[in-house]
Each structure stands twice: as structure tokens, then as C-alpha cells.
Amino acid sequence: MSEKVRLGSRNVAIVGPYLSGKTTLLESLLFVTGAITRKGSVKDSNTVGDSATESRDRHMSVEISTACAEYNDIRFTFIDCPGSVEFAQETYNALMGVDAAIVVCEPIRDRVLTLAPLFKFLDDWEIPHLVFVNKMDRANIHVLETLHALKAVSSRPLVAHQYPIMQREVGAAASADPNFGGEQLTGFIDMVSEQAYQYHPGAPADPIPFPEHLKQEEHTARAEMLEALANFDDHLLEELLEDIEPPQEEILKDLKMELGADLVVPVFFGVAEQDYGVRPLLEALLRESPEPETTAARRLKGKASNTPIAQVLKTFYTPQGGKLSLVRVWQGKLTDGIVLNGVRTGGIYRLMGQQQQSLNEAVAGEIVALSRLEGVKTGDTISTERPAQLAKAEQLEPVYALAITPEKRNDEVKLSGAITKLLEEDPSLAWEQHGDTHEVILWGQGEIHLQVALDRLRRKYNLPMSTHMPQVPYKETIRKPVTSVHGRYKHQSGGHGQFGDVFLDIKPLPRGEGFNFKETIVGGVVPRQYIPGVEMGVREFLVHGPLGFPVVDVAVTLTNGSYHTVDSSEQAFKQAARLAMQTGIPQAQPTLLEPILRVEVTTPSEFTSKVLQLLSGRRGQILGYEGRQDWQGWDNITAYLPQAEMQNFIVELRSLTLGVGSFHWAYDHLQEVPEKLAEKVLASNGHGHNGNSK
Numbered sequence: 001m002s003e004k005v006r007l008g009s010r011n012v013a014i015v016g017p018y019l020s021g022k023t024t025l026l027e028s029l030l031f032v033t034g035a036i037t038r039k040g041s042v043k044d045s046n047t048v049g050d051s052a053t054e055s056r057d058r059h060m061s062v063e064i065s066t067a068c069a070e071y072n073d074i075r076f077t078f079i080d081c082p083g084s085v086e087f088a089q090e091t092y093n094a095l096m097g098v099d100a101a102i103v104v105c106e107p108i109r110d111r112v113l114t115l116a117p118l119f120k121f122l123d124d125w126e127i128p129h130l131v132f133v134n135k136m137d138r139a140n141i142h143v144l145e146t147l148h149a150l151k152a153v154s155s156r157p158l159v160a161h162q163y164p165i166m167q168r169e170v171g172a173a174a175s176a177d178p179n180f181g182g183e184q185l186t187g188f189i190d191m192v193s194e195q196a197y198q199y200h201p202g203a204p205a206d207p208i209p210f211p212e213h214l215k216q217e218e219h220t221a222r223a224e225m226l227e228a229l230a231n232f233d234d235h236l237l238e239e240l241l242e243d244i245e246p247p248q249e250e251i252l253k254d255l256k257m258e259l260g261a262d263l264v265v266p267v268f269f270g271v272a273e274q275d276y277g278v279r280p281l282l283e284a285l286l287r288e289s290p291e292p293e294t295t296a297a298r299r300l301k302g303k304a305s306n307t308p309i310a311q312v313l314k315t316f317y318t319p320q321g322g323k324l325s326l327v328r329v330w331q332g333k334l335t336d337g338i339v340l341n342g343v344r345t346g347g348i349y350r351l352m353g354q355q356q357q358s359l360n361e362a363v364a365g366e367i368v369a370l371s372r373l374e375g376v377k378t379g380d381t382i383s384t385e386r387p388a389q390l391a392k393a394e395q396l397e398p399v400y401a402l403a404i405t406p407e408k409r410n411d412e413v414k415l416s417g418a419i420t421k422l423l424e425e426d427p428s429l430a431w432e433q434h435g436d437t438h439e440v441i442l443w444g445q446g447e448i449h450l451q452v453a454l455d456r457l458r459r460k461y462n463l464p465m466s467t468h469m470p471q472v473p474y475k476e477t478i479r480k481p482v483t484s485v486h487g488r489y490k491h492q493s494g495g496h497g498q499f500g501d502v503f504l505d506i507k508p509l510p511r512g513e514g515f516n517f518k519e520t521i522v523g524g525v526v527p528r529q530y531i532p533g534v535e536m537g538v539r540e541f542l543v544h545g546p547l548g549f550p551v552v553d554v555a556v557t558l559t560n561g562s563y564h565t566v567d568s569s570e571q572a573f574k575q576a577a578r579l580a581m582q583t584g585i586p587q588a589q590p591t592l593l594e595p596i597l598r599v600e601v602t603t604p605s606e607f608t609s610k611v612l613q614l615l616s617g618r619r620g621q622i623l624g625y626e627g628r629q630d631w632q633g634w635d636n637i638t639a640y641l642p643q644a645e646m647q648n649f650i651v652e653l654r655s656l657t658l659g660v661g662s663f664h665w666a667y668d669h670l671q672e673v674p675e676k677l678a679e680k681v682l683a684s685n686g687h688g689h690n691g692n693s694k
Helices: 022-032 053-058 085-095 109-124 143-151 212-230 234-241 248-260 278-288 292-299 409-425 447-461 528-542 570-587 605-617 649-656 675-684
Strands: 008-015 065-071 074-080 100-105 129-133 158-160 162-168 183-190 196-200 203-208 265-269 309-317 323-331 333-335 348-352 355-359 361-363 367-371 381-383 400-406 430-433 440-444 465-468 475-478 482-491 498-508 515-519 554-562 590-604 621-627 634-642 662-672
Touching: 008 022, 008 085, 008 278, 008 292, 022 065, 022 074, 022 100, 022 278, 053 447, 065 348, 074 278, 085 109, 085 309, 085 447, 100 109, 100 278, 109 143, 129 143, 129 278, 143 158, 143 162, 143 212, 143 265, 158 212, 162 212, 162 265, 183 203, 203 278, 212 234, 212 248, 234 248, 248 265, 248 278, 265 278, 292 323, 309 367, 309 409, 323 333, 400 409, 400 447, 409 430, 409 447, 440 447, 447 465, 475 498, 482 554, 482 570, 498 528, 498 570, 515 528, 528 554, 528 570, 554 570, 590 605, 590 649, 590 675, 605 621, 605 634, 605 649, 634 662, 649 662
Parallel strands: 008 074, 008 100, 100 129, 129 265, 158 265, 515 554
Antiparallel strands: 065 074, 162 183, 183 196, 196 203, 309 323, 309 381, 323 367, 333 361, 348 355, 348 367, 400 440, 400 465, 430 440, 475 590, 482 498, 498 554, 590 634, 590 662, 621 634
């Protein structure tokens, strides 16, 4: 193609659940467009997508991959997104920059529910999307059943754009796989033209006569498609009411308009591994997916100018250490060395997996990578002027944690800088230095998510980590008051000695009150200048109580004491107060407290009873449940749950709910630990059940 002719563009995300075959579909799309001459496979770790080492090690996508292909004068930029719920943030961030999405799924009824959160996100943001039912060679339900199951989890009407032609297999091999229904995909009927086609390995499909045995089924599905389109087109509705066959051009025009407005969801069927259904899918993207200008008008709310505006969809740190920002150009033109948000960019690149093609410029509608955008984060809007920030995907709350320590002590100084870069690449990670346990805690979306992050720390930054489950930040308090607890500190070592003498009243406070100190000294038995030392000594003791944890919800009153005119000092009274607390707190019946979280669990209603059992089995207190707002067939369950029971809660919750259950949590209050459990905690912490150190 001549350099003078600028290609049109389409930006398409490939999304869907884990194992649905997204990376295989990308490989097929690149192959049939001639972008690659030989297809790789996920199993052989040689695909264009999943090019990151962490993806290849696990044979699964753990970050987005970008690839380009030219087809009929359009440059397609495909973004292959992870399917695991643990990497959903990657997918959501990428979806904010595309013109359309292909939702890939399997024809297995039990797995259709896993699409619900994805459909909800796409519809909430009005992102046009098509469905590609992959692995039709493994279908275990009828085509119409597949459509029915898909419709149940989508708030937009699904319309079959094509009807698959299946041929029954005979022999023992057909029933060896429990997910295999005994039929193979051999072709399809285009629902617009009603022309039937036969698939051929490695070649485009050929027209064939209409299969008469499918006439009734195809007619039913086509009528449903036309009725769905007619809901948004009065002229088409009139034609249907008068039994007039609408022209193909009108149907295609309606499909383009209604797909572009996210009013309907066209459905395609195929086997990506054999390239079956991939060419018709490409043709539909070409004809019916919205142009970049349409998407930009929607995202920019119609305020167009020539000022360059782009948005960061993903941040990469390359093995060589350089920063790359994948951006969607919404408006204007980006040129080499352009200053965006006050930062001079390095090069502009088109990505093909791990390969980079250098560019001189990028125009509106393109997705490219910019180097050296220091200080600019994923989701940020960038411009030559001060831009209004475009909407970005909500950041997912972390639900799983590990405490981490560098294997080599000398590496502690490098940890903060490396984790900062890690969080730039993956905003769904978080970290904290816990104030009570003094652990460095890495937070994420699940076990695999954190393992991938730890792999990156080791590979990219030479920071191997040791990990363990975070400690529960237990506290302790007292059950009964004690009065006139005496503490005397007397020390003589030549010259001035040390003398402090105090009497303290110690009593419990209501839960959540913290610490309170006061004095009722009369007659100057403890001079005013020494009283702050008494409070300091009390506070220092409370940091580490007799059970080994910080003491809370305690009131201490200095009631009496005595001093020496020469030997007394603030330091001596601090020591005297510590001695009094050391005597008094064990007499006040110390007891262990645990943090209780308020959790809000979201789950499909069919799993609600199992989730209630899961919460109860983890000492949870159910506060109630109700239908989830704007989520048909989903429930919200609110409960109190001890933090000690949260360690693997997300793992079990996902296991019970096909991976789609989730929760939000917040610290709520402290509560006494049941006696038997307290004994276990104290034993593991080196204390006996009476609270005295062994």
C-alpha cells in the first residue's frame, strides 16, 4: 500500500473468561489477515499474544497483549485481554480505549454465568461488543440453548448474526469428552443474506445450498434478530408487520447503528483453532463496528479540536528497564518528542506482541506506545495543554494479601522503588507497611496475581522474596478494674540516684474508646513536671501487653505517689509507671481482641445459600442480604467477619461461585476472641492461656 494512503483503523479488545480461547482467536485473526505466516499455539508458548514470560510460564494471559493487522484498507489493533478474574483490572483499563470488543466464550451452559461481570462492565460504559462462541467442535448444548443461556446474563438483546451448521459425528471418539455433544461445526448460514457456507481448513468458506433440515430453526433465530433490530427502527418494524422482506442493506445498516450504540449484541460461532468463523467475524467488524471518530465523539462528549489528547491504557516496564505507555489517541496528532502533561516523550511505537515498530507520528484513532512518560500513570489523560481527565475504569479493591520480605537483607533499600514500578504496571496491586505487625504486605486480586507480581520482582528487579500469610493485628484489653496499683523505681549508682513512686487505678473502657489518662494528685505528692513521664511510661507499656499485643480500651488514673527532692526525675517516674502497669494489667484479667471486618459479598442468587454457609462456617455474623442493585439475579450479603478468617476467603468464594463472586471489606470493630481460639493464638505466640509469658 502507498505510504500516501493512510489506512483507516479499528481498535478491538478480545475479552472473555479464562480458557475460552482468546489468544488462539488473536493468532487466527493475525493469520487470516496475513499479519503472520505461521500460527503459534498457547501450549507451545509461541503466540504473538501472551508474550510476557509470566504468561508463557503459566500458559495463560496475565497482562494485555497488542497486535496489528491490515485487512481491506483498515488497520486493526487487537488487544488480547486476560480472562482470569484476578487480572480483570488489565481488561477493564484496556476496554476504555477501544471501539469494540469481541467477547469470546465456550458453548458450555455452566460457564456462561462467568460472562455476567464482563457484560455488565461493557453495558455500563456502552462499549459496543460482539460475541464469538468459540470451540463449537466441543459444544455440549444446542445452538438455541446457547443463545438462551447467553441472553440470561446480558442486559442487551443478543442477536444471532449467523447460524452454525453442525454435522453429527459417529463412533466412540465422539463421546470420549464429557463436554463434547457429538457434533462438529462444518459451516454457517449468514442471517442477513440467508446464504449458507461450508468451512474448509486453511481457506475461506464456500457458498453451498441452504440446508433444508435447518430451515425452521434458522427462520426462528432470524425472526428474533429482525424483531430485536426493529425495536430501534420504526421503518423495519412496519416492514415486518406487513410481511415485507427487508433489504439486506437495511439490515446491515441497522446492525451497524445498533451495535455502535451498544443496543444489540451480534453473536457469531466458530472454532478459532481451525480458523472457522474468523473471516465472517472480521467482515462484521469491518462493516459494522463503529469508526474511531464515533467512539471519540462519545468519549470526548463531542467537544472536538486539533489539540492532541490521548489516554494511557497500560504501563509496561520493558526487560531493558525502559517505560512504555500504551495510549489511545483520541484527538489530534502525536509526534516524536512531543511534550505531554509537561513531559517530553521518547519514541512512538506500534506494538506486535513484544516487537516494536518505530513511528514518526500517531493520529487520532490509533493505539500506540510512547516511551519515557515519567510520572504519567495508567488511566491518565495526556495532552499538550491541561486536559480535562477522561473517565477511567474503577480501580478494583484488593482481596488477597501476602507478607513479603527480601531474601537478601541488603535488598530492603531497593524494595520500595521496585514495588512503585510494579504498581505502575499493575494498578490493582497495593502495598503497605503495617503499623502494628511491622510487615510489608502486598495486596492483590488473588493467589496467582500475587505470584505473578513476585515473579516480576525477581525477574525484572533481581529481588527474590520470601512470603508468608500476614499476621492478624490482634489487640488486648482488660475485663476488670484494679485500684491503687503501686509502682516504685529506686536506683542508686553513685552521685544522684533515681526515685519515682506512683499509685495507679486501671479500668477497662467501652470497645473502641482507645486510651485515656488522667491524674487526681492532691498536695503535690507527685510534682507537675513529672506527671508527663508517668503518662509516657504507661503508653510505652501498652505497646506490648502481657499477652504480647498492643493494649487498648484502657483508662489509667494517677492517684497518689511520692518523690525525692534530689533523686526524682521524669525518667524515674516513667519507669515507676511501667512497673505499676506490669503489676496491674495481669491482675485486670487481660483478654485477646481480634479485628472484625464488615464485608459485602456479591454473588449470583443461585449461590447465595452456599455463600451464607461459607460465612457462617468462618465465624461470620450475617447482617442481611438483598438483591444487588442493577444486577438482575444477583444478591448482596452483608456480614461481620473476623479478619483471621479472611486469609483465603476469596479463594473459597470464587470456588463456590464459578469465579464471579467478590467482596468489599472495611475494618469495623474489635471483639473478644472465643476462649479456645484465644488459647491457640496465644500458644502460637509463645504465651500460656493465663496471659503470662512462658
